[in-house]
Amino acid sequence: MEQPKRRRSDGPASADGTGFAGAPLSADLWLRRCTARMRELDPQIALEDAEEIALEMYEFERTGVMEPEAAVDFVGSQMLKEPLARLERRGAKRGA
Numbered sequence: 001m002e003q004p005k006r007r008r009s010d011g012p013a014s015a016d017g018t019g020f021a022g023a024p025l026s027a028d029l030w031l032r033r034c035t036a037r038m039r040e041l042d043p044q045i046a047l048e049d050a051e052e053i054a055l056e057m058y059e060f061e062r063t064g065v066m067e068p069e070a071a072v073d074f075v076g077s078q079m080l081k082e083p084l085a086r087l088e089r090r091g092a093k094r095g096a
Helices: 029-043 048-060 066-079
Strands: none
Touching: 029 048, 029 066, 048 066
């Protein structure tokens, strides 16, 4: 698996991985939990595909700061919307 980039949100995080206080959730643990949740929801997904998607979710500013299971559930809920929700990076920083 490719090594994830460090996020600005890496640092103090909660013990349960929510990112609000306590010991940080390591990138490796975040990716493993995210991959496991995807495979729990879709047992047919290939491990390599789940790992690649998990890495993209980790590096995405919105889902990367969520708990991994919550991130998978969020993306899944957005994929069910009509028209399909667009999950894009911001063009400009907030407040700019």
